[in-house]
């Protein structure tokens with residue numbers, strides 16, 4: 252593992268609501284978990300810092316409402332942050348806090364440096380485009396114009412994720428949930444991104460289909476060497492995929508470390524409950 256992280260988050264906070272006197276002053280803050288009972292303000296993410304290293308999978312695990320999706324949305328610029336810094340190890344953006352960039356530059360980063368796989372394929376795919384057309388859409392967004400080249404890349408990626416090529420002209424709406432996720436993964440890989448985000452990508456799939464998708468993600472890590480952040484409420488998924496893991500509760504990181512170490516010796520009582528539920 253290289254020493255410099257490919258992606259670095261410093262002190263990310265994401266709050267919904269402006270806050271009031273009761274919750275705005277850190278020294279007298281009076282919250283129920285991450286919620287202010289006086290004004291309804293919610294801290295979805297509180298002072299989160301993390302580093303993603305080249306080639307690794309970082310898992311983010313936590314119960315519903317712990318702030319995992321908000322973290323992911325901030326990283327992918329789907330949502331504005333309240334405060335914090337985000338750095339990408341990249342010549343073009345070195346040393347720049349990505350959250351302060353213009354909307355146009357953020358779009359550029361999404362198109363050229365990032366891949367995203369959503370829990371719900373409807374968010375990542377155009378259901379009325381063909382499967383190969385979905386990949387072409389992302390390639391065009393990343394500046395590609397050569398049709399033969401796009402076709403070649405599309406076929407190769409669909410083959411990589413085991414979509415039979417005779418079905419490449421079918422719309423993903425005709426596919427099973429597992430196949431839709433595989434097309435989403437192919438699309439997310441098409442701009443050759445150094446960083447891939449996966450948000451609850453196996454939730455709702457049958458167990459055998461889940462296993463196929465998880466195997467595919469591991470294979471992609473091995474073959475492409477992409478750094479990934481994988482969000483899941485399911486520690487079993489994180490155990491299969493992640494080299495390192497952060498555990499979130501009420502918008503905060505309560506534990507982080509090597510996944511094996513967290514599984515063998517969980518320190519926080521919430522993490523202990525998560526781990527024991529796997530036994």
Ligand SMILES: Nc1ncnc2c1ncn2[C@@H]1O[C@H](COP(=O)(O)OP(=O)(O)OP(=O)(O)O)[C@@H](O)[C@H]1O
Nearest residue numbers: 267293294295313314315316317318319320321322
């Ligand atoms: N648009 C919003 N407006 C107000 N509160 C929100 C909004 N989005 C999220 N929240 C709150 O922020 C907190 C974190 O939500 P978030 O969706 O990030 O959690 P999560 O861990 O991803 O949960 P889930 O897996 O159920 O989506 C929750 O208390 C949620 O109610």
